[in-house]
Each structure stands twice: as C-alpha cells, then as structure tokens.
Amino acid sequence: MHSSMDGLYAAVLDNGILVDYVSQLHDPEQPGRMQPGAVMGNIYKGKVMNVLPGMQAAFLDIGLSKNAFLYIDDVLHPNLEKREKQAADKPSIRDVLRPGQELVVQVVREPGGGKGARVTTHISLPGRWLVYMPEAAYVGVSRKIGDEQERERLRIAGERIRQPEEGVIMRTAADGVPDEALADDAAVLRELWQALTGQAVNKKAPAVLHLEAGLVHRVVRDMLAADIDEVLVSDQQLYEQVCSLVGTMAPGRTNLVRCHSTAGDLFEQFGISHQAEKALSRTIQLASGGYIVWDETEALTVIDVNTGRFIGSDNLEETMFRTNAEAAELIARLLRIRDTGGIIIVDFIDMEIEANRQRISQQLEALTRMDRSRCTVVGWTRLGLLEITRKKSRLKSLPSAITTCGSCGGRGLLYEKR
Incomplete structure (x- = not known):
C-alpha cells in the first residue's frame, strides 16, 4: 500500500x-x-421524482448531479422478486412508488456515460466475514467455498446468527472462521444498520446516510x-x-x-507502476510473442487474441491453443486489474478441435474463481466467441493513469488528406 x-x-x-x-x-x-x-455502496435517503410505468422504473433524487435509477426488481422484497420471475406477474411500478415518496436506497452501479447511479432498496452491509442484509430473510454462502461440509456449517451458523427477516451471505473469508467471530461481525453490522435507520427518520431527502469505507x-x-x-x-x-x-x-x-x-x-x-501501465494499454503483449487488443465501450468490452510473432511448432492447432491458453491467463488477471464489468466478448484464435475450446473455457472458469467480483464464463457463441459477464466494483481502477484525449474524444483516429 x-x-x-x-x-x-x-x-x-x-x-x-x-x-x-x-x-x-x-x-x-x-x-x-x-x-x-466513487459512490458505490453508499446509502442515501432519496426522494422519488418520476415514476415511469413503461420502463417499470423510477428516478430518485439522492443528492448527486443526476437522478438515480431504481428498477422494479430493486423495490420488491428480495424473496418476492425470486418468486415473481415472469415480468407479467410483477406489479406496476405505479402501484409501488409515487412521486414525492422517500426511500432508503444503496448505490449498486456508479454513475457514468451520461447516466445516473443505479440504486436498490435491498441494502447490504459488507463485514470482514459476512454480508449483512437487513431484509433479505435468507442465508447464502460464497460459491468459492467448495467444501460441502464447511458450506453446511456456515449455513447453520448463519441461521443461528440472523434474526427474523434478516439475511446474511457468508463471504469466502468466512471459511474456517469460528461461529463466535461470525456472530460478532453480524452484531456490528446490525448495530450500524439500526443507527442508519435512526438517522433516516430525522433527515429530509436527499441525504447521505452512510458512506462506503x-x-x-x-x-x-x-x-x-x-x-x-x-x-x-x-x-x-x-x-x-x-x-x-x-x-x-x-x-x-x-x-x-x-x-x-x-x-x-x-x-x-x-x-x-510499470506493470499497471502495461495492463492499461490497448495492446498487451504475451510472453510468447502473441498479443491481445482490448477495446472498451459503454455497453461491452471486446478482447481480440492474436498470434503475433509466435510461430509455435509444426502443429497449427497446438500453436493456436498455446496462444489462447496464455491469453486466457492474462485476461483473467486484467479483468481484476482494470475492473472491467458488464458483457465481455473474447475473440480467441479459431481452433478446430472442440476439446481445445472447452479446455480454454474451463481454464478461464478456474482462473476467474479467484476474482473478488462475481465473474461468469457464459460460454461460446455461435460465431465462436467466448462470452463472459463480470460485476464491476468501482467506476475506475486507476483514475490517475489514463484520461480521454480532449481532441479525439478517445476515438484515436486521424484523417489524412490525399
């Protein structure tokens, strides 16, 4: 540090x-x-400004420059949301919210790209060992804890710890932690929540109730x-x-x-500093001589894998596989360093053998399990591209390292007269 x-x-x-x-x-x-x-994780008392039935959403004033976006799923009770999987079963946003109504909400997506923050009424407070959810009414265990016996122990501990209507998610760090320490963690977070709700009663929206650490x-x-x-x-x-x-x-x-x-x-x-600078480049070299090209847009990230100077052996399929395997290891690491979120499409070098394609996707699945943010390898598309989704944790990992060019707006193109 x-x-x-x-x-x-x-x-x-x-x-x-x-x-x-x-x-x-x-x-x-x-x-x-x-x-x-960054405002991710902050808790506010907000005021409903607009209710849009056509979008099943509302916009709230939480005191930021742009109103925050609140979707219907983030208003309904967490367990109710699970039961009502079909959109037709959900109530209209007009039946749930009205202009002028005040709500306690938490930011789950940073503002950016001309959009305001996305917020939810499903509050979660992270602790050292667990995440406390005052109104979730269930116990979850991190998927990264693989031992079934330990998972069951944590589920039982969570049921003992939580009070009616409360929920907890046992974090990966909770693996092997005594029940007493887990209970102490939940007690601290419960006390924090009670203090926040006490503040909310006396504050007029928009108001900040809690800032993320x-x-x-x-x-x-x-x-x-x-x-x-x-x-x-x-x-x-x-x-x-x-x-x-x-x-x-x-x-x-x-x-x-x-x-x-x-x-x-x-x-x-x-x-x-040198490694961080390389990690943020558009073109990143592989040790073998190959390289990847990393392009980010507001909607998705596209990563292109190329063999470059790597000529490999006499076997073309083996050369392509080795380049892809090296790129997969680098991509999993860069997703964390760059804190890339949303939809990620990787254009690996085409491989003819299906088993090799599966080995690459399995390799990425194993590597992304180490990621603190939720990362899912969805699979290969019909066009042979690998699709990944990842939850973004921060607006920008390295805010001082890169800035958008004021002349080209980040497009990086130059017109030459002939």
Whole structure:
C-alpha cells in the first residue's frame, strides 16, 4: 500500500506479478481530503421524482448531479422478486412508488456515460466475514467455498446468527472462521444498520446516510486473505492506520504488516507502476510473442487474441491453443486489474478441435474463481466467441493513469488528406 502526493494506492502481487490494483485520489480542491469520486455502496435517503410505468422504473433524487435509477426488481422484497420471475406477474411500478415518496436506497452501479447511479432498496452491509442484509430473510454462502461440509456449517451458523427477516451471505473469508467471530461481525453490522435507520427518520431527502469505507479499510477488509504473506506500506502514518484496522478485523495478523522504510517510491521499486501501465494499454503483449487488443465501450468490452510473432511448432492447432491458453491467463488477471464489468466478448484464435475450446473455457472458469467480483464464463457463441459477464466494483481502477484525449474524444483516429 502506497501513499503519495496525489492519493492512496494498493496492489496485490503474486510471485511479483500484479493481480489487483485499486486507488483513491486526493481532492485537488480540498488538500488532505480524498476525492468523493466513487459512490458505490453508499446509502442515501432519496426522494422519488418520476415514476415511469413503461420502463417499470423510477428516478430518485439522492443528492448527486443526476437522478438515480431504481428498477422494479430493486423495490420488491428480495424473496418476492425470486418468486415473481415472469415480468407479467410483477406489479406496476405505479402501484409501488409515487412521486414525492422517500426511500432508503444503496448505490449498486456508479454513475457514468451520461447516466445516473443505479440504486436498490435491498441494502447490504459488507463485514470482514459476512454480508449483512437487513431484509433479505435468507442465508447464502460464497460459491468459492467448495467444501460441502464447511458450506453446511456456515449455513447453520448463519441461521443461528440472523434474526427474523434478516439475511446474511457468508463471504469466502468466512471459511474456517469460528461461529463466535461470525456472530460478532453480524452484531456490528446490525448495530450500524439500526443507527442508519435512526438517522433516516430525522433527515429530509436527499441525504447521505452512510458512506462506503475508504480505500485503506476496504483493502484490509477485502484483500487480507489467508494466503497473504506480507503487507508493505510506504510510511509510518499509513503503517499505524493499517495495523489498527488489521488488529480489529484480523487479530493475530498484525505481524504481517511492515513499514517499507527504504527511500524511494514503493511501487516503482517493486515494478508495480510499470506493470499497471502495461495492463492499461490497448495492446498487451504475451510472453510468447502473441498479443491481445482490448477495446472498451459503454455497453461491452471486446478482447481480440492474436498470434503475433509466435510461430509455435509444426502443429497449427497446438500453436493456436498455446496462444489462447496464455491469453486466457492474462485476461483473467486484467479483468481484476482494470475492473472491467458488464458483457465481455473474447475473440480467441479459431481452433478446430472442440476439446481445445472447452479446455480454454474451463481454464478461464478456474482462473476467474479467484476474482473478488462475481465473474461468469457464459460460454461460446455461435460465431465462436467466448462470452463472459463480470460485476464491476468501482467506476475506475486507476483514475490517475489514463484520461480521454480532449481532441479525439478517445476515438484515436486521424484523417489524412490525399
């Protein structure tokens, strides 16, 4: 974790290779404070401004520059939503909401691309071991916990912990955690929710009720996994803050935190800045000589795999497979670093053998299980493209690293007269 003049940065390395990167910049107009930037996870008391039956949605004023979007599924009770799978069975949005009505909502998608934030009434508060949902009325367990005996233990613990109408989801980090620690985590989050609802009664919409934790808190909460060997921080002040949080969230692991006292930029010394710059390029080279081209639009991301200078062996199919396998490993890592979300289409090099295609999709499925965000390998399309969906967690992973060209608007084309 590195603190600099322009903000805070955190990276995760696996054998020296960058696998995750997040940042939060300082606000240039308020020295010493972070930019408000991301609003994902924030909880607001909002006011319904418009109800649109044709879209089964409403727009709420939550105090941001653009009104937030609330879809009918995010208004109905979570269990009711599961029962009413067909759109025809759902009530009209007019029967549920009216202009002027005030609601407590949480941001589930950042504003961007000319659109306002998307919000939900299904509140969730993440803790160290579990996610607390005050009105969900069910227990879930992370799919990344594969041991069925452990999954059953966590389900039973969740049923004991939750009160009527409450719900909890056991996070991957809950694997092996004693029931007492899980109960303590839920109690803290329950107390936080009760405080929020108390505030909501006395505040007039639009109003902020809860801000998602800052970068340091999120990093300790979400990235301090069991397989982390060492946590390096760049200065004494940050070291003390991280130690305090680790002592609270993961007692007994403060010995992993070390202050990197060597002079110079911590990220430069470990090659993180160079790796991050390469990861954000449009064209990224593969070690074999092949390369991928990464294009993002508002609706989807398209990734094109090419053999480039890699000529492989005498077997064309083997050359294509090896390039695709190397690209799949890189793509799974870049999805995390770039925090790419939505629909992702990968144009792998065409392979004739169906078994090789399945090996590539299975490889990606295995690699994306390590992703903290929900990532699903949907499968191959009829045109031979691999479709992936991923939940985006932040508006931008590296806000200071890239900016859109003011001249071309990011199109990158130049007209030459002949």
